[in-house]
Amino acid sequence: MTSNRARSRVVARRSGPVCLQSRLLLIAGPNRAPPCQADHVTAARQPDREITLRRVHQVLDRLIGDGTVVAHRDGTTHCLFPVAVGAAEGAAIRSWVIRENAARTIEIGLGYGISALFTCEGLLANGGPESRHIVIDPNQDTRFANCGLQFLEEAGVSSLVEHHAEESQITLPRFLSEGHRFDLAVVDGNHRFDAVFLDLAYLGRLLHPGGIVFLDDYHLPAIARAASFFLTNLGWALEEVSTAEDRHHWAVFRTSTTPDTRPFDHFVDF
DSSP states (O other), X not given: OOOHHHHHHHHHHHTSOOOHHHHHXXXXXXXXXXXXXXOOOOTTTHHHHHHHHHHHHHHHHHHHHHOEEEXXXXXXXXXXXXXXXXXXXXXXXXXXXXXXXXXXXXXXXXXXXXXXXXXXXXXHHHTOTTOEEEEEOTXXXXXXXXXXXXXXXXXXXXXXXXXXXXXXXXXXXXXXXXXXXXXXXXXOSOOSHHHHXXXXXXXXXXXXXXXXXXXXXXXXXXXXXXXXXXXXXXXXXXXXXXXXXXXXXXXXXEOXXXXXXXXXXXXXXX
């Protein structure tokens, strides 16, 4: 989250050249290309960043490979899938974070933390000193026995993450009134139409113009229907859709870059 003054710095960073290939190589392993011009991490911080990236990668490999975890909070055993996103969807989230050179991201629905780990991996690859990932999940302490927070701690990225244990329809309006802005949002919370519609409506105002919304479970009628309003009425653009073979269908939207000048009675059926 950021003030108006910080926002100008974020916008300037996002508008610079983005060397996507070099950042993906940084994540992939030791055979890396030299940092591109858009990589803002200083040489002094590079070793620490690489160590953290390796920890994130190791935790993700373990979680995705095992598929079952034990919560430290109460000793309960949890099957991660199909609730959690898989490796392919997580990689897509990470890729969009890097592609957009995002520094401030927000996620609705932390769950088991897989998508948050991929998001943090992208933020670390971007290297912005002001990077922050906000997660909203009122069920983290109950349904998920704090597993998502546990894995973020194990991966060494807790300092990047700020958790809000409230429903999104309470938290998002507060963020808006406080003037916070974000570059990218991941939406995987309440899947009912009214909840998704509210999430998208508030995120449309919280994201910078042309910001990215990564929407999970796009195959569900309520989610696709809610998203269609923003495509037909608010000028959002559909950037990418997953294949039918993916476990969780997902879609990527870009919010409008032009001011909203609709007349007061404007409506396009969706």
